[in-house]
Amino acid sequence: MDTHVVFDNLTVAYGDQVALQDLSLEIPRNQIFGVIGPSNSGKTTFLKCINRTIEFIPSARVSGTVAIDGLDVLSMKNVYALRRRIGMVFPLPVGLPLSIYDNVAYAPRRAGVGDRGELDTLVERCLKQAMLWDEVKDRMHMLGTKLSGGQQQRLTLARALSHRPEILCLDEFSIAIDPVTTMKIEDVLLELKEYITIVLVTNLVQQARRIADRTAFFNNAHLVEVGETETIFASPANEMTHAYVNGDFG
Amino acid sequence: MASPEYVVLAVEAEKGGEHRETVATLEDALDTVRHLAVEIVEGGRKPLRFEIACTTPGVKVRSRGTPRYRFFVNARGEGAGGDGSELDPWAAPDTAAEQLAAHHRKGVLELREGQRIRLVHHDTFGATSLERRKKAAEGLARVVFSFVVAAMIIPVLAIIGYLFYRAWPVLSWSFIFRNPEAYMTAGGIWAPLVGTFYLAIISLLIDAPIGILAAIYLNEYAPDNWFTRTINLAVLNLAGVPSIVHGLFGFGAFVLFARMGKSVLAASCTLAVMSLPVIVTSAREALASVPMSFREACWNMGATRWQTIRTIVLPNSMSGILTGVIFEICRTAGETAPILFTGAVFYYSGLAESGVDWLLPYGLFDTCMALQYHLFALTTQVRGVSEEIQFGTAAVLIALTLCINSVSISLRVYLRSRKKW
Numbered sequence: 001m002d003t004h005v006v007f008d009n010l011t012v013a014y015g016d017q018v019a020l021q022d023l024s025l026e027i028p029r030n031q032i033f034g035v036i037g038p039s040n041s042g043k044t045t046f047l048k049c050i051n052r053t054i055e056f057i058p059s060a061r062v063s064g065t066v067a068i069d070g071l072d073v074l075s076m077k078n079v080y081a082l083r084r085r086i087g088m089v090f091p092l093p094v095g096l097p098l099s100i101y102d103n104v105a106y107a108p109r110r111a112g113v114g115d116r117g118e119l120d121t122l123v124e125r126c127l128k129q130a131m132l133w134d135e136v137k138d139r140m141h142m143l144g145t146k147l148s149g150g151q152q153q154r155l156t157l158a159r160a161l162s163h164r165p166e167i168l169c170l171d172e173f174s175i176a177i178d179p180v181t182t183m184k185i186e187d188v189l190l191e192l193k194e195y196i197t198i199v200l201v202t203n204l205v206q207q208a209r210r211i212a213d214r215t216a217f218f219n220n221a222h223l224v225e226v227g228e229t230e231t232i233f234a235s236p237a238n239e240m241t242h243a244y245v246n247g248d249f250g
Numbered sequence: 251m252a253s254p255e256y257v258v259l260a261v262e263a264e265k266g267g268e269h270r271e272t273v274a275t276l277e278d279a280l281d282t283v284r285h286l287a288v289e290i291v292e293g294g295r296k297p298l299r300f301e302i303a304c305t306t307p308g309v310k311v312r313s314r315g316t317p318r319y320r321f322f323v324n325a326r327g328e329g330a331g332g333d334g335s336e337l338d339p340w341a342a343p344d345t346a347a348e349q350l351a352a353h354h355r356k357g358v359l360e361l362r363e364g365q366r367i368r369l370v371h372h373d374t375f376g377a378t379s380l381e382r383r384k385k386a387a388e389g390l391a392r393v394v395f396s397f398v399v400a401a402m403i404i405p406v407l408a409i410i411g412y413l414f415y416r417a418w419p420v421l422s423w424s425f426i427f428r429n430p431e432a433y434m435t436a437g438g439i440w441a442p443l444v445g446t447f448y449l450a451i452i453s454l455l456i457d458a459p460i461g462i463l464a465a466i467y468l469n470e471y472a473p474d475n476w477f478t479r480t481i482n483l484a485v486l487n488l489a490g491v492p493s494i495v496h497g498l499f500g501f502g503a504f505v506l507f508a509r510m511g512k513s514v515l516a517a518s519c520t521l522a523v524m525s526l527p528v529i530v531t532s533a534r535e536a537l538a539s540v541p542m543s544f545r546e547a548c549w550n551m552g553a554t555r556w557q558t559i560r561t562i563v564l565p566n567s568m569s570g571i572l573t574g575v576i577f578e579i580c581r582t583a584g585e586t587a588p589i590l591f592t593g594a595v596f597y598y599s600g601l602a603e604s605g606v607d608w609l610l611p612y613g614l615f616d617t618c619m620a621l622q623y624h625l626f627a628l629t630t631q632v633r634g635v636s637e638e639i640q641f642g643t644a645a646v647l648i649a650l651t652l653c654i655n656s657v658s659i660s661l662r663v664y665l666r667s668r669k670k671w
Binding site for chain 1: 473474543544546547548549550551552553554557561562565566
């Protein structure tokens with residue numbers, strides 16, 4: 001198994017409150033890695049460590065290592081290059097106050113893509129992958145902020161794909177999206193994993209079961225169990241995991 | 251002791267519709283209520299309230315105070331309770347009276363002297379007493395607030411109106427475009443007006459870039475530590491320093507230390523120092539009004555801080571920043587104390603009546619006249635100036651301020667209408 005991201009003894013605390021305790025974990029390349037767990041269990045903190053957006057929280061203290069392809073993320077000099085390799089979607093949809101087209105073209109333009117034709121192809125591809133193309137193709141110059149919540153969330157997803165990330169982190173991406181579209185996006189994710197590693201944090205336990213190759217269960221700032229999704233759901237080693245995936249708590 | 255009598259009072263919803271009858275027993279009284287109710291409804295009018303009061307003959311009926319029983323007709327289940335009317339509200343006053351009579355026959359409903367029964371008729375969507383109280387409070391608040399607004403506006407309008415009324419005889423194009431003559435007792439106000447423009451614009455050129463850049467640093471880059479907090483505190487304190495202190499500072503720092511002499515430049519620098527903290531504060535507020543989530547979305551895509559500022563933050567906060575800057579010009583144009591020692595003079599000797607020297611009388615290192623100082627000179631320092639000229643000068647100064655303010659406000663309205671989220 002080819003590992004892509006390695007967490008080693010990662011501990012994160014906000015002030016006195018420990019959000020992640022001694023997390024050691026490997027995320028394999030070109031797979032969908034599901035993360036489940038009740039709220040306040042450290043799932044989002046875990047994602048924020050991958051692209052170092054954890055730094056935006058002034059009170060956060062991080063120790064341990066996160067390595068992508070063997071390179072230590074936390075001591076990396078060029079954090080912008082790091083973030084360009086990672087696509088990130090957070091639960092609340094954010095449409096930038098730009099046109100739909102400019103929303104998706106934002107990251108490529110910042111990375112120096114100026115050719116109109118190339119941008120057009122890229123924008124169309126990303127919007128199609130996010131299942132938004134059919135709804136907006138005739139109004140690409142409408143403001144992204146005027147879309148509905150679910151559409152903005154898919155716009156956020158399209159943006160996250162626009163800079164061709166090698167790791168895609170999704171934090172509850174389907175929270176504002178209807179179930180039918182969610183299923184379609186899940187199919188796209190299954191195609192995307194051919195060349196992208198996907199980290200899928202989800203409260204929908206069944207979503208992890210449907211598409212994740214491996215799944216980790218977090219509880220109370222600790223990693224409780226990690227393994228093949230089938231194992232986690234069918235015969236988990238830990239009783240808490242068993243209770244959670246069967247809906248007994250959480 | 252005389253046996254008690256029962257006074258029946260029926261009040262209609264329309265003003266003046268009142269019926270009063272006196273009967274001997276409660277049963278008769280309830281019957282009268284029923285008759286009156288039918289009569290009122292059949293007459294196409296609306297009943298409001300029925301009361302039965304039990305009194306001693308000859309004693310006046312007290313109509314104030316809480317009645318012994320209160321019933322609601324056609325209320326939304328809001329009966330007084332205990333009689334079942336809260337569960338099954340009566341549809342009309344006559345059925346109510348009938349049923350009350352039944353209660354009375356069973357001995358449940360009795361009145362002693364001085365007690366009353368009240369039947370209140372509500373429309374289905376009629377206001378309850380709580381709603382009426384809320385409505386009254388609402389109306390009172392409206393009156394109080396509009397009174398406060400009026401108290402604010404009326405003095406402003408009065409001042410402006412009076413100024414222009416008194417200034418009217420001298421207001422003309424030649425008053426604006428001609429220089430003061432005959433020891434300022436005649437002529438116009440062109441030279442001081444241009445001086446004010448010079449000062450406002452040059453100080454703006456100095457402090458707007460510095461202020462906006464400082465605001466960007468403070469809001470977008472500065473980490474939250476003791477250094478940043480010290481700067482914030484300094485900025486706030488600087489904004490509170492009296493303008494005469496700024497004037498003295500400018501005299502020391504620019505006129506003497508920087509060897510600018512008493513000049514347009516020194517006065518502009520002093521004004522710039524004075525308005526810098528206000529510009530920094532207003533620009534910071536404008537920047538902070540852009541939601542944090544926009545910045546985070548950009549950073550998540552690997553955009554640098556400056557790319558984010560340039561593409562998202564600045565375009566969406568420009569309206570606020572510009573408004574702040576323009577309001578500040580306005581204030582600058584009216585300040586006298588800072589220019590008193592640093593650049594303004596009573597009278598500038600090199601005035602010309604035509605040509606470039608008329609249009610632009612001052613160089614950067616010349617002293618200048620300024621409208622606000624000119625007004626001070628006219629009113630207190632020069633003998634024999636007609637009041638019209640004094641009022642005229644004040645009116646032009648106010649008009650200038652109003653013009654700049656309205657530009658600023660219309661700019662803000664325009665940019666807000668294009669707000670993107």
